[in-house]
Amino acid sequence: MTEVLQLIISGAIQGMIYALIAFGYNLTFSTSKTINFSLGQIVMLGGVVGYILYIDMTSGHLSGMPFIVPLLAVMVVGALAGAVVHKTAVEPSLKFKSEYTWILATLAVGIIIKNGVEQIWSTGDYKMLSPLGDEVIRFGGIGIYAQEILIVVVSLSIVCGVEIFKRRTIYGKAIQAVSEDKATASLMGIPEKFVITISFMMSACIAAIAGLLVAPLTFVAATMGTVLGIKAYSVSIIGGLESGFGPLVGGLILGISETLTARYISTGYKEMPGFIFLIVVILFKPNGLFGKKIIKKV
Amino acid sequence: MLKVNNVGVSYGGIKAVRGVTMELRPGELVSLIGSNGSGKTSLLRAISGLVDVDQGSIFIDGKDVAGVPAxxxxxLGLAHCPEARKIFGQQSVMDNLLLGAFLRFKKEKKSEIEKTIDEVFAxxxxxxxxxxxxxxxxxGGEQQMLAIGRALMLKPKILILDEPSMGLAPVVIDEVFNVIGRIKETRQTSILLVEQLAYRALQLADRAYVLEQGVVRIEGTGAELQNSPEVRSAYLGGH
Known part of the structure; x- marks a missing residue:
């Protein structure tokens, strides 16, 4: 029993990371109707920048900087990366008649980021230390790292914070207005292009934070973002690309199914149930489990 | 207040508006009538910046708005209440009204905006x-009222109404036109009204323009056009 519980909790924590990145996909999809496929690489950028500042690479010990410095740096780097993706890849692509240029353009930015990090930084794997240490906290028979609790707390606060911002403030409502109807939003005086750029910056900033959060649990490497990015994308689809809280549920489903399959079937099959679920969702609920129903009346 | 000078609008080589000149003076209600495809909505979209003009110029409150985004x-005090209402369906009625006042949040107190909300509710x-x-x-009728209310939230100097009667029941149309009449009576806002229901639009209008295939065919006061034989036969169903 404790074993199952332990697996569910570990899976849920992994799922929180997926959910956080998926939330980033949703933020830009709702405003721009495009998906930033470089988001996984921005997750990696967050991990790498955090590592460079927080850890002394030659010794592998702490560099002595307080954690707030790498955290702020990661947020700034993330937001800038988001702005760059929007200005250089998405906005120019949307000028083409071909509808899906942005897919290739954002994928390309992702490849550039990954290869750039490999060239400039390193191709190796590095161990990131958690600011909270690596002791295991025990509740009965269940063990949790302090870092894992941090992941849950930060992910939930970001998702809830952004959702409250969108519902309660006039600027959040303006973002929703742009999501719904760009032309009419501009008739309200809302600068729609600026709002879309902001949504890319917020999304990438969140992804970079996710990279910093997950780094102590995985390794830091130029390749760390690729799989996370793909899995988070399927979480977005499962939860619903236009939904705010859908990614949380999608993330939990994917994370928990992975740990349970790895333990009771085989680690080789651990990705299977998540992707089977993805296919089922696409077949029967193409808008995702929590996709918005379109209300239209004439 | 609003000056349109020899404006043309094209969509992929097809000219929808071909050199229209018109004017809206302070406190005035000007109606723009014409059949489907006569270029009314395109002209309005050019005025509010939703489409680019390919000739001519537009002045809002004395300012040339060439290249100025919507x-x-x-x-500049321009509120455009678009065709088919275009309310934000996934947000609440209150949120729609607040979004109408989006620009006022930067410089005005919340109490000022709440005052306007009360006025709209009145x-x-x-x-x-x-x-x-x-x-x-x-x-549909309630959505149209919301769309007009949302536009009023800006406290606009110029209010553009694009086919406010579209798809509404006759009783509701009466109500909508009553409201437009009341806004006009205050003479605080200049109104540019585009309408298929020519008779009603001319009744309310100080002045009016008849648009045909992208050009102004006839212009005059509302009363003049109501009595013009040409307008009567083409738009008012008279003989």
């Missing part, structure tokens, strides 16, 4: 009862 033109009591309802679930 959201910047709103700052004009459209139904909206007050439905303020928490999702706007997309309301009836």
């Amino acid at each position: 959201h910047e033109r709103v700052k 004009i459209f009591p139904k909206l007050k009862d439905r303020q928490t309802q999702l706007a997309g679930t309301m009836s």
Whole structure:
């Protein structure tokens, strides 16, 4: 029993990371109707920048900087990366008649980021230390790292914070207005292009934070973002690309199914149930489990 | 207040508006009538910056707005209540009204905006009862009222109304035109009204223009056009 519980909790924590990145996909999809496929690489950028500042690479010990410095740096780097993706890849692509240029353009930015990090930084794997240490906290028979609790707390606060911002403030409502109807939003005086750029910056900033959060649990490497990015994308689809809280549920489903399959079937099959679920969702609920129903009346 | 000078609009080589010159003076209600495809909506979209003009110039409150994006033109006091209402269906009635006042949040106190909300509720009591309802679930008439209310939230100098009667029941149309008449009576806002229901649009209008295939065919006071034989036969169903 404790074993199952332990697996569910570990899976849920992994799922929180997926959910956080998926939330980033949703933020830009709702405003721009495009998906930033470089988001996984921005997750990696967050991990790498955090590592460079927080850890002394030659010794592998702490560099002595307080954690707030790498955290702020990661947020700034993330937001800038988001702005760059929007200005250089998405906005120019949307000028083409071909509808899906942005897919290739954002994928390309992702490849550039990954290869750039490999060239400039390193191709190796590095161990990131958690600011909270690596002791295991025990509740009965269940063990949790302090870092894992941090992941849950930060992910939930970001998702809830952004959702409250969108519902309660006039600027959040303006973002929703742009999501719904760009032309009419501009008739309200809302600068729609600026709002879309902001949504890319917020999304990438969140992804970079996710990279910093997950780094102590995985390794830091130029390749760390690729799989996370793909899995988070399927979480977005499962939860619903236009939904705010859908990614949380999608993330939990994917994370928990992975740990349970790895333990009771085989680690080789651990990705299977998540992707089977993805296919089922696409077949029967193409808008995702929590996709918005379109209300239209004439 | 608003000057349109020899303006043309094209969509992929097809000319929808071909050199229209017109004017809206302070406190005036000007109607623009014409059949489907005569270029009325295109002209309005050019005025508010939703489409680019390919000839001519537009002056809002004395300022040439060439190259000024739509959201910047709103700052000049221009509220455009678009064709087919275009309310934000997934947000509440109250949120729609607040979004109408988006630009005022930067410089004005919340109490000022709440005052305007009360004024809009006084004009459209139904909206007050439905303020928490999702706007997309309301009836067409209620949505039209919300769209006008949302435009009024800006306290506009110029109000553009594009086919406010479209798809509404006759009783509701009466109500909508009553409200437009009341806004006109205040003479605080200049109104540019585009309407298929020519008779009603001319009744309210100080002046009016008849648009045909992208050019102004006839212009004059509302009364003049109501009595013009040409307008009567083509638009008012007379003989």
